[in-house]
Each structure stands twice: as structure tokens, then as C-alpha cells.
Amino acid sequence: MTTIAVVDCGMGNLHSVLAGVRRTQTTGEVIIATTAAAIHTADKIIFPGDGNFAACMQAIDAGGLRQALITAAQEKPFFGICVGMQVLFSGSAEANVPGLGIFAATVERLPQQATIKVPHMGWNTGRQQHPHTLTADIKDEEYFYFVHSYYAPLGDWTIMTCDYGVRFTAALAYENLVATQFHPEKSGKSGIRLLENFLNG
Amino acid sequence: MALVKRIIPCLDIRDGRVVKGVNFVNIRDAGDPAAVAARYDSEGADELVFLDITASVEKRATFLTTVQTVAEQISIPLTVGGGVQSVADAERLLKAGADKVSFNTAAVNNPQLLTDCAAHFGAQCIVLAVDARQKESQKGCWEVVTHGGRTATGRDACEWVAEAAQRGAGEILLTSMDSDGVQNGYDLPLTKAIAAAAPLPLIASGGAGSPEHIAAVLAPGLADAALAASIFHDRIYSVQQVKAYLQHAQIPVRPI
Numbered sequence: 001m002t003t004i005a006v007v008d009c010g011m012g013n014l015h016s017v018l019a020g021v022r023r024t025q026t027t028g029e030v031i032i033a034t035t036a037a038a039i040h041t042a043d044k045i046i047f048p049g050d051g052n053f054a055a056c057m058q059a060i061d062a063g064g065l066r067q068a069l070i071t072a073a074q075e076k077p078f079f080g081i082c083v084g085m086q087v088l089f090s091g092s093a094e095a096n097v098p099g100l101g102i103f104a105a106t107v108e109r110l111p112q113q114a115t116i117k118v119p120h121m122g123w124n125t126g127r128q129q130h131p132h133t134l135t136a137d138i139k140d141e142e143y144f145y146f147v148h149s150y151y152a153p154l155g156d157w158t159i160m161t162c163d164y165g166v167r168f169t170a171a172l173a174y175e176n177l178v179a180t181q182f183h184p185e186k187s188g189k190s191g192i193r194l195l196e197n198f199l200n201g
Numbered sequence: 202m203a204l205v206k207r208i209i210p211c212l213d214i215r216d217g218r219v220v221k222g223v224n225f226v227n228i229r230d231a232g233d234p235a236a237v238a239a240r241y242d243s244e245g246a247d248e249l250v251f252l253d254i255t256a257s258v259e260k261r262a263t264f265l266t267t268v269q270t271v272a273e274q275i276s277i278p279l280t281v282g283g284g285v286q287s288v289a290d291a292e293r294l295l296k297a298g299a300d301k302v303s304f305n306t307a308a309v310n311n312p313q314l315l316t317d318c319a320a321h322f323g324a325q326c327i328v329l330a331v332d333a334r335q336k337e338s339q340k341g342c343w344e345v346v347t348h349g350g351r352t353a354t355g356r357d358a359c360e361w362v363a364e365a366a367q368r369g370a371g372e373i374l375l376t377s378m379d380s381d382g383v384q385n386g387y388d389l390p391l392t393k394a395i396a397a398a399a400p401l402p403l404i405a406s407g408g409a410g411s412p413e414h415i416a417a418v419l420a421p422g423l424a425d426a427a428l429a430a431s432i433f434h435d436r437i438y439s440v441q442q443v444k445a446y447l448q449h450a451q452i453p454v455r456p457i
Contacts, residue, residue: 015298019273051323083323112400115203119325119371121402122204122425123247123455143205143455145278147300147325147371164204186278186300188242 004199005033005042007069007084009059017048017081020185023192026199036068044199045072048185049083053107053150054095056083066100073102073177079198080179085172086152088179094150102177103157107150108166116165119149126160126170126182133201134171134178134194135160142190144170144182152181205453206419207247207426208440209404210433212237213254214283217263220254221434231434234267235274241433242275244440245457249275250303250374250404250428253283265297272298280328280374291318295326303328303374306347309354309361312368319369328404329370333358333391334378343391350378358391359398366399373399374428377407384410384431387418396423404428412438412446419452 006021008014014032021030033039047069049056060066072078073088080088087099092107099107112118125141144162151168154161160171162181171180178198184191212219212234219231231237238249251271253264261284268281281294282303291302302322308315308329319327332350333343343358362373375395377388387408396403405424409415415427432438444454 015269015296016272016279016300019298020276022273023276051321055321055323117400117402117425119402120204121325121372122207124204147278149324183278183300186276188276192276 002028002044003042004028004030004044004046005038006030007033007039007045007047007065009056009063009065010034014048014050016183017046017185020192020195021046021199024196024199026196028199034063036064039065039068039072042072042076044077044079045069046079046081046198047084048081049085049087051083052094053083053086053092053099054097056087057095057097057099060087060100070100070102073100076176077198077201078177079195080177081185082148082181082183085179085181086150088177089152092150103152103155103172103174105153105155107152109150110148111165113165119147120164121147124162124164124182126162128160129158132159132173134173134197136197138190138193138197144180144184144187144191146170146182148181203453204425205247205455206424206447207404208245208415208443208447208454209248209250209426209428210241210246210440211250211252211406211428211430212434213252213430214264214267215254216260217267219434221431235270237434238271238275241440242277245444245455246277246440247455248278248280248426250280250282252303253281255284265293268294268297268299282328282330282374287314288317288321291322295322301326301328301372303330305330305332306352308365309345309347309356312364315365315368315370319371324369324371327370328372328374329362329365330374330376331358331362331395332376332378333395335391341390341394343394346378359394362395362399362401366401370401372402372404374404374406375424380408381406382431383408386410386414387424387427389417389423392418392423402426412443415443416447416450416452419447
């Protein structure tokens with residue numbers, strides 16, 4: 001049976017991601033991975049990041065998970081969520097610590113403007129750049145739930161964009177690796193569908 | 202594109218049940234939290250707020266169980282609050298599945314709590330709940346009240362939210378104690394003043410009696426989200442009906 005590991009680096013809220021995965025139609029066995037060994041043996045990885053960039057990287061290192069995550073992100077189906085997407089980049093304006101460096105770009109702070117409050121908190125639309133298995137059967141301009149103050153820039157990796165003062169990467173894909181800035185586990189039926197696309201893809 | 206406006210039903214929870222009552226008297230049972238939450242999720246609510254109104258500390262464990270059960274069943278964000286006193290309290294709620302934690306009285310008494318929690322968990326899950334009441338002596342000024350409205354602090358509400366924003370609160374949940382429970386509409390001048398005082402997402406609460414009231418508080422320069430309890434619990438309006446009204450009024454909402 002396929003093993004789906006939800007990575008827990010001790011940051012707290014993976015409960016809602018776990019619950020979201022359990023609401024999908026998946027036949028895989030869902031486990032919580034707290035060690036590098038568990039990440040190595042799992043078939044698919046879901047990596048929810050929480051809190052801020054530096055704290056997330058610190059938790060990754062405290063758990064000895066850095067290399068296991070980099071390897072998994074390069075070799076097996078891997079889904080980063082929110083800060084779990086941001087730490088795939090080389091760094092962030094939020095912190096003076098390097099990220100996992102899968103993508104050579106820096107995560108930036110959302111520019112605050114008169115009508116643009118930061119954090120970007122609530123439901124916004126995702127514009128699909130091109131078809132991808134992750135977004136199969138999800139309509140363009142669908143609403144997803146965002147909560148963040150920093151964003152990943154656009155790049156070859158971008159498969160979905162969102163506009164909030166700037167246009168940024170709402171979802172990305174690179175070979176086996178996918179990630180979303182929004183929270184699929186909190187995005188109603190479309191979010192659950194997206195998780196299913198990853199788990200069953 | 203700007204964010205759509207959010208509709209947020211609020212559930213008061215006591216001893217593992219949804220309850221309702223005016224000013225904490227005549228409290229009636231209004232159902233099983235998981236069932237009520239699932240109904241609002243399917244009706245198109247954008248978020249839910251659960252407030253623990255349990256009187257005793259011993260019953261707090263029951264609330265955690267409720268949060269956990271509900272978080273497992275819904276696919277929308279869940280904010281929880283009521284008696285949150287410490288970083289450890291917040292952590293327990295987040296671990297139980299809450300997406301955001303709201304702080305009220307404890308933050309007024311110890312503003313450092315906001316700073317500490319924002320540093321631990323990130324500003325995005327820190328909600329400052331402010332209960333405000335019109336100052337009798339000064340029209341256009343509101344003071345912060347705590348302990349469910351029983352204690353006047355003398356603290357200016359606008360100054361308090363500005364400080365909270367600096368300390369790392371990520372969202373404001375504003376309740377007008379003058380209009381709460383009356384169903385005569387939200388306090389628009391208060392909402393406007395608070396929106397101008399802190400550059401944070403703002404949830405307005407207190408006074409919703411109709412979709413028109415909700416539309417009014419979601420006008421430009423006012424709130425980003427409207428919280429309501431009675432009109433949804435009593436099935437006077439469904440979330441769907443409110444959203445249909447807002448769409449008709451050209452207020453952007455997430456379609457159901």
C-alpha cells in the first residue's frame with residue numbers, strides 16, 4: 001500500500017492537513033513522519049509548513065530533516081504547503097537563514113498598500129497558467145484560502161498565479177514536486193480535490 | 202484582485218455543546234458543534250469562529266475535544282477563542298486543529314502575550330478580539346471592555362488595535378458592546394474607526410439582524426468580514442441567502 005507521510009517538524013498545526021487528507025478518497029496509508037527515516041521510506045510526502053520561515057527552518061534542522069526533505073523533494077511525489085512551499089526557495093526576506101534551495105529565488109514580503117492589507121488573509125482566486133495534474137478538474141479562477149505575508153515570485157515553476165498587490169506563485173510544479181501557497185485543506189471542496197489529485201496522481 | 206468579503210458564523214460552546222443566549226443569560230442548547238459546523242461549511246460559510254464560554258477551567262479539556270472533532274470535519278478555517286491566557290493555551294488549541302486563536306482579556310492585561318504568540322506561531326494565526334463600547338463622555342471614541350463586557354478598562358480601542366498590530370496580531374475581531382445582541386445593525390462608525398487605526402484584516406461583530414446589515418458593514422473602508430450568530434443559528438437567514446444578497450448588492454463574495 002502507498003504510504004503518505006505528513007511531515008511533522010514539531011511546529012504545531014498539521015492536524016488540519018491530516019484531517020484534510022483523511023477527507024480525500026485515497027487508499028494510501030497516512031502516517032505522521034517525524035524522522036528522516038520515515039521520510040525516506042514513505043512513497044509520498046506532504047510537507048505543511050507553519051509559523052515563520054526561520055522557525056520552520058530551525059525546526060527542520062532540529063529534527064535532522066534537512067537532507068531527507070531535499071532528497072524527497074527531488075525524488076518522490078512531494079507536496080509543500082504554505083511555508084512548506086516557501087522554504088523550498090533559497091531564502092526569504094522574512095529571515096536571515098537559507099532555505100532548502102530547491103528553487104533559486106528569494107521569497108519576498110507582500111507590499112502593503114492602502115487597500116492591500118498584510119497578511120493576505122482570506123479567499124482569493126488562482127489563475128491557472130497551464131494544465132497540470134494537480135489542478136485537474138478544478139476550474140480556472142477557483143477560490144482558495146490564503147494566509148500569508150510573504151510570497152514566492154513567478155518563475156518557470158509557476159502553474160497558478162494569484163494577484164494581491166503583486167502577482168505571485170499560488171501553486172508550483174517541477175517534475176515530482178508540487179506546492180501551494182494557499183491551504184488546500186482549508187479551501188473547501190476544490191482544495192480537497194487538489195489534494196486528491198496529488199494523492200491519486 | 203482584492204479579497205472577497207467573508208461571512209463567518211460564530212458558535213458559543215459550553216460543555217461540548219453549541220449554546221445561545223443573550224448576555225450569557227437564558228442560555229439554550231443549540232446543537233452538536235460538529236453537526237452545526239458541517240452545516241455552515243456546506244452552506245458556504247467562509248470561516249467559523251468557536252468561542253469557549255465554559256465557566257470553569259476544568260472544562261477546558263472538553264473544548265479541546267470539540268475543536269479537534271470539528272477541525273476534522275470541516276474544510277474551512279477555524280478560529281477559536283475564549284479564555285486563552287498563555288502561549289501554552291494557544292499551542293494546545295492550534296495542535297487540536299484550530300487555524301487561528303483569538304485573544305481578548307488576557308492580551309489587554311498582558312500585551313506581551315501577543316508579541317510572544319506571534320513570534321511562536323506567526324502573526325497569521327493571532328487574532329485580537331476587541332470588545333468596545335462608546336465612551337459616554339466622548340462621542341466618536343470607544344473604550345476597550347473586558348471580561349465579556351463587565352470590566353471597563355479606560356483604554357482607547359483605536360490605540361489598542363494599533364498597538365496590537367505592532368505587536369504582531371494578524372487580524373482584528375471587533376465586537377461592539379453597544380450593538381451586540383440587539384440585531385439593529387453593526388456599529389458602522391466604530392468599525393470605520395478601527396479599520397483606519399490598524400492595517401489588519403477586520404472582522405466586524407455585534408448587531409447583525411439582516412443581510413442589509415451585513416452589506417452595510419462590508420462597504421469600502423469598513424470590515425473585511427462579517428461575523429454573525431443568531432441570524433444563522435435561528436435559521437432566520439442561511440449563509441447562502443446572505444451571500445446571494447451580497448452578490449446582488451455588488452459586494453464580492455466566494456460563490457458557493
